[in-house]
Amino acid sequence: MNKLTLAAWMIGLTVFGTAVYADVTIQSPSEVNGTWKLDSSKNSLTDKQALPREDTWVFKDGKVTILHIPREGKYYDQPPVAYEVEDGKLKVANVGNSRFENYTVVDLDATKMTLKGKFGGYYYFSKK
Numbered sequence: 001m002n003k004l005t006l007a008a009w010m011i012g013l014t015v016f017g018t019a020v021y022a023d024v025t026i027q028s029p030s031e032v033n034g035t036w037k038l039d040s041s042k043n044s045l046t047d048k049q050a051l052p053r054e055d056t057w058v059f060k061d062g063k064v065t066i067l068h069i070p071r072e073g074k075y076y077d078q079p080p081v082a083y084e085v086e087d088g089k090l091k092v093a094n095v096g097n098s099r100f101e102n103y104t105v106v107d108l109d110a111t112k113m114t115l116k117g118k119f120g121g122y123y124y125f126s127k128k
Contacts, residue, residue: 024105025088036125
């Protein structure tokens with residue numbers, strides 16, 4: 001292999017070899033049941049710094065409640081909203097209207113979960 005070909009391969013691996021996530025397809029809402037601490041979020045995978053978060057998401061009986069949301073120096077809890085699994089993704093209702101937020105499950109195991117929002121934001125959770 002000549003040096004030019006080797007250099008092209010190395011550049012290609014560097015450019016295209018960044019972290020790649022394969023989506024996890026979930027079958028039922030019970031797969032995410034439990035209390036999940038939102039540790040951090042990023043606007044995209046290429047963001048250098050993750051934003052620390054303080055809220056906790058509780059998935060139980062087809063409802064999700066977001067607790068301890070910081071706002072203007074105080075904390076509040078969001079009322080429970082319905083969530084479901086549609087095409088292997090989480091579909092979470094918005095408070096006060098009929099719209100939904102769709103999340104792709106990027107990583108899920110017994111202690112960690114990563115969700116990707118429809119606009120590319122990543123949410124990193126640890127199980128409580």
